[in-house]
Amino acid sequence: MPLDKERICGRIINSDDPANRFAAGFPSLRIGNIDRYLWWRFPLIRWCGKTGSGDHSTTLFRRPAENPNWHCVASLFTMAEEHTIPVDTDLHDDGDAIRDDGSSLVGSSTASLSESIAEYRRIHGRTYTQKTDYWGPNDQTQNEGLDISHHWITLLFDGKLIMAPIIENPKAILDIGTGTGTWAIDVASELPDTQVLGIDISPIQPSWVPPNVTFQIDDIEREWTFPPTQKFDLIHIRSLEASIVDWPQLYSRAFQQTVPGTGYIQVITFDITTRSQTFTVNNDPDHVFKQWAQLMFEAGDKMGKTFRQHEDHGVKRNLESAGYVDIVEQKYKVPIGSWSADPKLKEIGAYNLLFIDQSLEGFALFLLNVVLGWKVEDIHTFVDKMRKAVRDGRNTPYYELHLVWGRRPE
Secondary structure (H helix, E strand, O other), X not given: OOOOHHHHHOOOOXXXXXXXXXXXXXXXXXXXXXXXXXXXXXXXXXXXXXXXXOOHHHXXXXXXXXXXXXXXXXXXXXXXXXXXXXXXXXXXXXXXXXXXXXXXXXXXXXXXOOHHHHHOEEEOOEEEOOOOOOOXXXXXXXXXXXXXXXXXXXXXXXXXXXXXXXOOOOOEEEEEOOOOOHHHHHHHHHOOOOEEEEEEOOOOOOOOOOOOEEEEEOOOOOOOOOOOOOOEOEEEEEOOOOOOXXXXXXXXXXXXXXXXXXXXXXXXXXXXXXXXXXXXXXXXXXXXHHHHHHHHHHHHHHHXXXXXXXXXXXXXXXXHHHOOEEEEEEEEEEEOOOOEOOHHHHHHHHHHHHHHHHHHHHHHHHHHHHHOOOOHHHXXXXXXXXXXXXXXXXXXXXXXXXXXXXXXXX
């Protein structure tokens, strides 16, 4: 059964508006002007995006504040343990939202691969960077998952890209571990007078970007080479779980490059443990949700790159040690799948399931095979077991997102 896009995406754009008409009624996977720059990444967007000449390509992807028909802004939870996500009484297996072959609705891009693909390591059909010991693939499948993740995170934050209270007209922003560059491009589009620098170990960013965006390929764990006078109004870090050996050192380096007095650092990290609001699942010590987390934690610890930075206010403590002040912590429950009764969380969960389904093999392959020594066929069996469990809405799966920001004092 194909995914009901009307149910998942809502009436994001008024299809009766000629400037906002979608071919066959498909909504965009994006918000904001970013779509103009990333049509090559999603064939779905290229097909149903631009409707005419002039400024229609801009109005087509208007942000929530600009478009009264957008109703998919998420309810926010500042402390996840104090809330439960409302559960839809009509629970079902979300497997019908995913194609039978396990692929998501997002197709493969027809864009040619970078010439530097020859430099990548290949592990059982997936590609990985040569430049550092990073566990995540950098191929099209994983990159599309990153872009879907960016979409639902932006929905979660009411369309806001920056949650820290930075100055109104920042001069410079640094995005550490920029990945596909989607966040950096969105910010640059929203702040055209701000210079945005994105750094990553893989050249997987698009070349067609706003003029105020620059991407640099480098390993952020090595010594930073910014001159002491180069400061940033915001340093942004997101989804670098098990990617850094020495977090205190990274935050200390970031502190030195943050504008004194008004500059901020903003960190988003995930607790990778999949939880459940279903009693029998949550209290089963052998459930695949717990097995998955335990194995990922073990692999990260063995690499010396922890998945546990979220524990015991770890991000806050490290930022305080680096010198940041006025630190704010927020924690959010994020459903996996459309099992929530809240229509906004239902949409976020549906996109999150697409992200998870797209990314599970990439999450597991390097960590279980290279680090823990599993056989590939056993990994595929385990991934299939996890995929089946997260697709089943009766399991009410969710995980927790941690958002932390702090200011550099004078």
